[in-house]
Amino acid sequence: MLAVAILAAGKGTRMKTDLPKVLQQLCGRSLVERVLESAATIAPNRQLVIVGHKKEIVESALAHIPSLEFVTQSPQLGTGHAIQQLLEPLKDFTGDLVVLTGDTPLLRPETIQNLVSVHQQRQASATVLTAQLPDPTGYGRVFCNQDFVIERIIEHKDCTEPQRLNQRVSSGVYCFNWQELAIALPKLTSNNAQKEYYLTEVFDYLETVIALDAVDFEESFGINDRLQLAHAHQVIQSRTKERWMRAGVTMILPETITIDDTVELDVDVIIEPQTHLRGKTKILAGATIGPNSFITNSTIGHNCQVSYSVIEDSEIGADSKIGPFSRIRGASVVGDRCRIGNFVELKQAKVGSKTNAAHLSYLGDVTLGSQVNVGAGTITANYDGFAKHQTVIGDRTKIGSNSVLVAPIQIGDNVNIGAGSVVTKDVEANSLVIARAPQVVKPDYYDAQGKKKNPS
Numbered sequence: 001m002l003a004v005a006i007l008a009a010g011k012g013t014r015m016k017t018d019l020p021k022v023l024q025q026l027c028g029r030s031l032v033e034r035v036l037e038s039a040a041t042i043a044p045n046r047q048l049v050i051v052g053h054k055k056e057i058v059e060s061a062l063a064h065i066p067s068l069e070f071v072t073q074s075p076q077l078g079t080g081h082a083i084q085q086l087l088e089p090l091k092d093f094t095g096d097l098v099v100l101t102g103d104t105p106l107l108r109p110e111t112i113q114n115l116v117s118v119h120q121q122r123q124a125s126a127t128v129l130t131a132q133l134p135d136p137t138g139y140g141r142v143f144c145n146q147d148f149v150i151e152r153i154i155e156h157k158d159c160t161e162p163q164r165l166n167q168r169v170s171s172g173v174y175c176f177n178w179q180e181l182a183i184a185l186p187k188l189t190s191n192n193a194q195k196e197y198y199l200t201e202v203f204d205y206l207e208t209v210i211a212l213d214a215v216d217f218e219e220s221f222g223i224n225d226r227l228q229l230a231h232a233h234q235v236i237q238s239r240t241k242e243r244w245m246r247a248g249v250t251m252i253l254p255e256t257i258t259i260d261d262t263v264e265l266d267v268d269v270i271i272e273p274q275t276h277l278r279g280k281t282k283i284l285a286g287a288t289i290g291p292n293s294f295i296t297n298s299t300i301g302h303n304c305q306v307s308y309s310v311i312e313d314s315e316i317g318a319d320s321k322i323g324p325f326s327r328i329r330g331a332s333v334v335g336d337r338c339r340i341g342n343f344v345e346l347k348q349a350k351v352g353s354k355t356n357a358a359h360l361s362y363l364g365d366v367t368l369g370s371q372v373n374v375g376a377g378t379i380t381a382n383y384d385g386f387a388k389h390q391t392v393i394g395d396r397t398k399i400g401s402n403s404v405l406v407a408p409i410q411i412g413d414n415v416n417i418g419a420g421s422v423v424t425k426d427v428e429a430n431s432l433v434i435a436r437a438p439q440v441v442k443p444d445y446y447d448a449q450g451k452k453k454n455p456s
């Protein structure tokens with residue numbers, strides 16, 4: 001049997017945050033969600049999250065993850081005290097317990113798997129994931145013999161100066177034989193610099209404790225403050241971008257691009273500089289995104305081109321051209337081979353295929369048929385000060401430049417609306433509509449010098 005416990009009860013003083021530290025966001029997910037996700041790959045029989053500081057907030061932020069058991073630690077008297085809280089819920093448990101801290105989001109699933117298998121092969125009392133850090137400041141120092149058998153772990157604050165020179169640190173990730181740990185846990189004291197019950201003291205009471213160095217020391221970084229959080233962003237970003245480039249995505253100046261790891265990209269997608277892809281975004285094969293675009297929770301179809309644009313919660317069909325400077329939002333759906341151009345905003349718009357809105361428009365709460373042409377400067381007046389209303393426009397209809405369509409309104413197929421019209425009533429199919437003040441021309445009004453001839 002395998003159980004996983006995640007320490008997430010601490011306050012995160014060094015982060016200087018109102019939000020519990022483990023809920024800080026890192027490329028689309030919180031620190032603790034990332035840890036839980038990595039832990040899921042060892043398919044644990046039980047997953048326990050130790051909560052304390054602002055526990056209601058942590059519990060509700062994790063409510064979407066099935067089969068988590070929350071264990072309360074109150075007050076928070078240290079990492080050892082946190083694990084002591086498991087004695088009751090795990091009293092009938094036999095097997096191994098993997099302990100992770102909620103603030104080590106860079107840990108790879110393979111590393112946890114490897115830790116468990118080395119632990120089980122060696123039949124150790126405990127196996128500690130260690131790392132050799134260029135700057136070990138702040139971490140617990142691991143003292144072991146040449147066979148990687150650990151003698152002691154001493155917290156940074158309790159180390160003497162010579163002990164601090166030891167660069168092998170504990171990553172705070174462990175695999176324990178639970179029965180042996182359960183016997184050792186009550187022995188913990190708080191005789192240390194921080195007057196806390198340290199989990200690392202438990203190694204003084206266990207039989208065989210072995211160190212396993214992480215292949216990539218960055219994985220063991222604990223995120224305690226905003227500088228470390230920024231560094232973790234960089235690490236996650238480079239991992240994500242490297243993965244997509246290996247999978248056939250071109251990135252131009254990748255250091256200027258950010259991609260949440262919830263994003264999906266097909267082969268032959270090209271991402272131009274200064275582009276940011278967020279949330280559940282999906283970009284289909286052959287599309288070019290950017291430069292300077294921001295896309296969140298949206299699907300962009302095959303071979304689309306999106307430049308200098310913002311797209312949120314929307315879908316774009318194949319071969320469409322978006323931008324420069326478009327904003328598409330509010331669950332809009334744009335069909336295939338459309339052109340949504342310069343300074344055009346779509347909100348809750350359903351746009352049929354081969355429809356163009358190329359310049360300077362606001363199209364909100366609207367259904368456009370296919371092959372519609374929306375002239376420059378067209379506005380749907382969808383709001384009467386109280387409620388939003390729908391505009392429906394049929395296939396092949398042409399809206400003249402600078403028209404205002406006052407919703408609710410239905411305009412049929414094959415309609416032609418004269419430029420500058422303010423259309424307030426429904427229009428039948430196949431009509432020509434001109435809804436503007438007629439042009440007044442007074443010939444011979446000025447003389448050749450530009451003076452008014454007839455002042456009346």
Ligand code: UD1
Pocket residue numbers: 007008009010011012022050073075076077078079080081082101102103138139140141153155169170171172197198199200220221222224
């Ligand atoms: C801890 C380890 C240190 C290791 C480092 C790796 C101890 C005593 N020290 O130090 O050896 O090198 O992690 O990152 O274990 N927490 C609780 N309850 C508490 C205190 C903390 O749940 O009473 C949680 C925190 O929310 C956090 C985790 O435990 O997720 C680690 O606590 P933190 O204070 O960050 O420990 P470090 O000083 O980093």
Ligand code: CA
Pocket residue numbers: 101103222223224
């Ligand atoms: Ca830490």
